Amino acid sequence: MKYQVYGDMLSGNCYKIKLLLQWLGIEHEWIHVDVLTRETHTEAFLALNPNAKIPVLVIEDETGKKEVLTESNAILNYLAEGTPYLSDSGLARARVLQWQFFEQYSHEPYIAVARFINKYQCLPKEREEEYYSKQEGGHKALKVMEKQLAAAPFFIGDNPTIADISLYAYTHVAHEGGFDLTPYPHIQAWLKRVEQVPGYVSME
Structure with missing residues (x-):
């Protein structure tokens, strides 16, 4: 299989893909897409993902047939x-999905959004109320997460x-959204363990 990834390494959702590819040692082509200049709204990109979001994975098999996954x-x-x-076991796999759903519905909407408002939009006055409203949920x-990581590495x-x-991507840059991780020692230790996995690559 040949893999192309359309993404931005500073996006946590895209960084997830890069990190796993590096852990697995899978060769791939990384195609940078700039969301801030609306490159996801070009005709060519919308042909890949009508939802106008990154990351996008293009999978090409040995016959040249291509599939797109978002x-x-x-x-x-x-x-x-x-x-x-x-x-590959049912319950263990379901627990992976459980935490991935948690990340998308209970984590990312607060921590990632606060980071975007602060880091990429420089906390504009018209979004200050929204930014501060994200802190409690984050x-x-x-x-x-802290409770779970107190029980297992x-x-x-x-x-x-x-x-x-899934959870590392935005947690390790949570400070960029105003979240102080000092009160969460088990999360801090877990971040260091993730960074010790062979193949680890930093967000850049």
Whole structure:
């Protein structure tokens, strides 16, 4: 298989894909897409993803046939199939999905959005109220994570999975959204463990 990834490394959702590809040592072509200049709204990009969002994975088989897959956690599940980063057993796999759904619905809407408003929009006055409203929800998610990581080194036990990738992406830059991780020692220790996984690459 040949892989092309359309994304931006400073986007947590795109960084998830890059991190797993590096962990797995999978060769791929990375095509940078600038969301801030609306490159996701070009005719060529919309032909790949009508939803105008990154990341996008293009999969080409040995016959030249191409398939397109979108949504970061769906891409993670596809790439991790048959690897140590995604269990093939029902309950363990469901627990990975549980944390990925948590990330998308209880974590990302607060921490990632606050980061975007602060880091990329320089906290404009018209979004200040929205920015500060994200803090409570973000800390609620961090408290849930802290409790889980007090019981195990990774989210599904003793070894990293794509659940860890999903949650690491925006958590390790949470400070850019105004979230102080000092009260969360288990999260801080977990971040360091993720960074020790062979193949780790930093967001850049």
